[in-house]
Amino acid sequence: MCGIVGYLGSRQAYDILIQGLHRLEYRGYDSAGAALVNAEGSLNVYKAKGKVSNLEQSAAGKDTTGTLGIAHTRWATHGEPNDVNAHPQISQTHSIALVHNGTIENYNVLKKALIQHGYTFESETDTEVLVQLIEYIKLTGGCSLLDAIIEALHQVEGAYAIAVVEENDPDTMIVARKSSPLVIGVGDDETFIASDATPIVGFTDRVVYLRDNEIAVIKRNEPLRIISLENNKPSKIDIQTLKLSVAQLEKGGYDTFMLKEIFEQPATLRDCIRGRIVDDCNRIVLSGVEIHRDRFLNARRIVLVACGTSWHAALIGKRLIQEMCRIPVEVEYASEFRYGNPVLDKQDIVISISQSGETADTLAAIQLAREKGAFVYGICNVVGASIPRNTDSGTYIHVGPEIGVASTKAFTGQVTVLTLLALSIGQLRGTVVPETVHEIASALMEMPKTIEKVLKLDGEIQKLSRTFTYAHNFLYLGRGYNYPTALEGALKLKEISYIHAEGYPAAEMKHGPIALIDHEMPSVIIAPSDSLYDKIINNVQQVKSRGGSVIAIVSKGNRAMAEMADYTLEIPDVPECLTPIVASIPLQLLAYYIAINKGKNVDQPRNLAKSVTVE
């Protein structure tokens, strides 16, 4: 949540900052702002409520010169979205500007103390407290900006990635992080900083991921310096090569990122399985498991932790792992797990699932799990993010940048990796028969083609969506492997169309939600021809007999359901455990077209952000 970007070099900073903010807008779009220090040392600050384009409009025609600048796109936590609460926040004498991603938890205590020292506050943000504190320390202690920031960071509790610039110093930018991400791009005589690598792509492929409790001093014509906030000693600078291209960050001819990402799934799943299915589909190789064979051989219990869509993938993972590995598996919301005093020991494996690798609750959950001695495995998309850097081992899903706030290709990538993981642990423990490995691995190899077939439903779903655009409520029902698919379908609809939708295990419907069903409440029922198909038929009849309309996702050639349901969408036959991958795609398209019919911004739905780096 919140994106920060900064530049120091020989080019004009403003355009670089604006382009960077556009790429980071998925992290929040409540307001945007930029601070520039020009060659004379003047500090110019521009802020606007709403999207980055509003900032561009409000700064048009004003002095945006300067080769040093910082900027911010906000997802509001403290204080409503408005110009005053927008970042950069400025110190009382208007000499220091700061952008911040995270939350300062003890801001109230610090604010009261600063008020006693004569400070006044304009905004309701926690961030203003930090910038005022830095100025107070600098002025009263007569110290450098760097020393004042270090001292202030020792006083604050919470999470932060910050970038700071100062009036009269067009040559220095200082950045620091604790629990919120920050990447430094090292160019030739220029330096970029950002919440993730997307604003840096196209300028340099040399990046440094700042670690927790590190502060970096970026000075014109001087090498980058990183200092540990724990011991004030220089930290090792580990330059890595970025493997992202500008093309991956663009819409590629689609109207929206979400549609592009839905249609990318044949390719992304090809990337996801590449090199992991070997020996003519008879063996799965996940290096993260191979290196730690003993941990998986001796595991007594697996706990999956995640949030949102990743939690839905975790529910599917539970079934997969239990079935193929015969290990007890629990699934926890990361936010509940971290405060639940979990009982864990060395024979437990905690698997975190996160697209961004920056979700605050998931990160805290795995840190707790490690403290308690569990072995932590991460399933992540964003390479080099905080979660993979805080795990003992793991697997990337490799589906490329997911920019649309609603997760689509990351979900299918997560389920694919969980399938590979279950098979690979099952092989190791001897709990899955070779025929099963071969059958599922072969179907996974075919999955890109299978999904291409499912995507041909696009036109049909677009047409169908018109019938349901003005429904106020939806029920999504599924059983077994597809109960989580129902949850995921409902979440997709809710988050982008703002229609209330509930996902439910189909058989549970009669224990309450059935009371809601009437002719105005459509039910989407995921009913492939699997081991529970005969059971779900009863649920379809229960909905129909109460006047509800049914959209059924069924296996190809299922004519019986066509007679019962109002609409059927046919998907190709795949092994039962892979049906969530295939069935989720029509649900993504249905949610997409309903939201588009309603004129909603599907890539940036209200109140949401792609990366939830606050509690």
Ligand code: M6R
């Ligand atoms: O990056 P993560 O996978 O950790 O994010 C978790 C959730 O915030 C995320 O899946 C969210 O629910 C999506 N907007 C769903 O589409």
